[in-house]
Amino acid sequence: MPPPPPPRIFTLEATSGVPIYRQLIDQVRRLVASGHLLPGAELPSVREVAAEYTVNPTTISKAYGLLELEGLVQRNRGKPMTIAPLRRNQQALAQRLRQIEAQVDSLVLAARQLDLRATDLTALIKQKMQEEYDEQR
């Protein structure tokens, strides 16, 4: 029996309106921003990701190519791709905020439809974040 495959690190939804390569880029960025993928961490190969998730390899290699251009991952001859050394100690705050902006946009829209005031919403967000961070500790 071959050893069981390692747990999946990505969540790729083929039926989502977001192309798979986009999902993969966003997830690698997030995993790096949150410190779950540290510099030097190996990424599964295009072939492995395509086989594991049964998705077309073109979209995976597109994601890896764009991540490489961005400087977030690096190609290593004959070895798996790795997370690149961080240029700054961590990704800039502005960049991390940009990654959550789309979710904030839809939240704001929902809040507007419910006639919520900004102060009410931020209070709730603050409370939820506190709970979440407490749980992790």
Add this chain to the structure above:
Amino acid sequence: MNNGDASGSAVISLRELGKVIGGKAILSNISVDIEPGSIVGLLGKNGAGKTSLIDVLLGFSPPSSGSSRVFGESSFNLPAATKGRIGFVPQQDELLDSLTGAQQLALNAALHPVWDEGLIARLIREWEVPLDRKIQVLSGGERQKLATLLALGHEPDLLVLDEPASSLDPVARRQFLRELLEIAESPTRTVLFSTHIVSDLERVASKVWIIRDGRLVWAGDLDTLKESVVRVTLLARDPVPANLSIDGAVSQRTDGRRAQLVLTDWRDARQRELADRFGADVTIERLGLEEIFLELHA
């Protein structure tokens, strides 16, 4: 990658292809190429022309106008050598009911100069294809697996499948899709499959052809399609006009200050354009292929 006139290296090249049967246009003005190494998913409603298109490009029936070429040869006069590079699984299989699976396999193997015994043995095992029973007693799914095996044995450079997974259960479908990916991993091998199971296509296809009433309404990257078609919601300060006259809108609904429309040529810059033009909050929603397909048929 794509240098404009790519038809020289194209596996399939269709030019202004038309097909008329009994005075009715079944296919109209189809021009498209398939590059080697791609998996192309052909999507369309029943009767849209999927099977007719496959028939013409494989040379089972001649085009009424325009041209269809496979590996550079005219589809309707394919040399035997070119036919040998094609594997085809029709919607209705052509298995011989009185043979066992093993006999049918041996028959097909004998017809081809090349036959990949190793691959066939592996797929028989993995797909659990029954070989000892007569084909007439096999289930729809078992027949489909056997028919697919027969099309793979001679290592075709072009594999064409018409509704290949329709009788397969989810486990078998997944195994089958994996095999398609494996085939197209070779940069010289190409897969074209028609389906109405949108989620299968979404998984494994790199390119999508959407055919509607015999016309190709989309032929291109699946990723690009998903990025181009979005649902936009406008929430304006003032009531919006009933007709928003926005370019590239396939559907629109307006109600007072609210409007919802589907655009087919989305760019992120349009969000600001629309916000400025209508004094509106603009939210966009990305659509899965099934919804895109429905919107294109609205």
